[in-house]
Amino acid sequence: MAMLRRPVQLGYLAAVCCNFALVLSLRTDNANVEATEYDEAILSCVYSVRKDSKHRLEWKKIEKGSGDVSFVYYDGEIVGALKGRADMIDSSIRIKNVTRRDSATYRCEVSVSTKYVEEVEIDLTVFVLPATPVCDVPSNAMTGTVVELKCRESEGFPASQYEWYKNGVRLESQAQNAKPSRSYTINVKTGTLEFNTVAKTDTGLYHCEAYNNIGRSQKCNGKKMQIDDLNVGGIIAAVVVVSLVIALCGLGVFHAQKRGYFSRGHTSQKTHSVYKSAPSTENDFKHTKSFVI
Structure with missing residues (x-):
């Protein structure tokens, strides 16, 4: 009898597994979706379910990094940020114009009553073209000094890289130029163009462009950088003039002190002489005395 029970038990388990497979199956055709901003995704x-099975379909959005979960498709309609920008194609979602804020993990969940639940996740990555970069180019510099030009934009995804141009001709970076440049280095990731020691030949019109694997941006407005020689003669002349002014001021102070303009005694004598009262005459005294009597 024990040998008869074992085939019955195995057959029962197989029937349960087959029954579950007939109730619900779920898959995705693309688990990693990539799209350019404002394109379609x-x-x-x-999924498939047995005809006589009641089921429910839901879509959820899981934010990358924070893990926050929100509904995308619930109770038979598109909800949340995708409302008005997406529609359903059977059980799939078509986003008509994706934005960078749509980059996330999306979960498709199908449940049959409360017993069977299946889910599949799709990662959506939205690529963004670089914006027009902002260039910082000094208008003037002296020969022999260190000068840094800056270029930056923050919209592109993946992160942008940068190229610099002088008078419309692209400058080679250290990675592109087998022989290091004599006067400058370019950091393609930060967008800086640094001149170790500028020369008059570095005078020109400079602009940069940002790019990533989606495309490149519009160039920034070109700015002219003028390199001039250091005016040694002018500096010497200025130093001489300042020295003469200081010397003259010192002589003036010395002369005034020598003549006593800064002496306390000289000042007090002048003040005393000004406020000394005139002596009274004898007649005035007698007249005053008789008036009192």
Whole structure:
């Protein structure tokens, strides 16, 4: 009898597994979706259930990094940020114009009553073209000094890299130039163009461009950088003039002190002589005395 029970038990388990497979199956045609901003993206979710089974379809958005979860498709309609920008194609979602804020992990969930639940996740990555970069180019510099030009934009995804141009001709970076440049280095990731020691030949019109694997931006407005020689003669002349002014001021102070203009006694004598009262005459005294009597 024990040998008869074992085939019955195995057959029962096989029947349960087969029954579950007939109730629900779920898959996606593309688990990693990539799209350029404002293009169309399709999040694929394909499932099948037994005809007599009641089921429910839901889509959820899981933010990358924070892990926050929100509904995308619930109770038979598109909800949240995709409302008005997406529609359903059977059980899949078509986003008509994706934005960078749509980059996330999306979960398609199908449940049959409360017993069977299947889910599949799709990663959506939205690439963004670089914006027009902002260039910082000094208008003037002296020969022999260190000068840094800056270029930056913050919209592109993946992160932008940069190229610099002088008078419309692209400058080679250290990575592109087998022989290091005599006067400058370019950091393609930060967008800086640094001149170790500028020369008059570095005078010109400079602009930069940002690019990533999606495309490149519009160039920034070109700015002229003028390199001039250091005016040694002018500096010497200025130093001489300043020295003469200081010397003359010192002589003036010395002369005034020598003549006593800064002496306390000289000042007090002048003040005393000014406020000394005139002596009274004898007649005035007698007249005053008789008036009192």
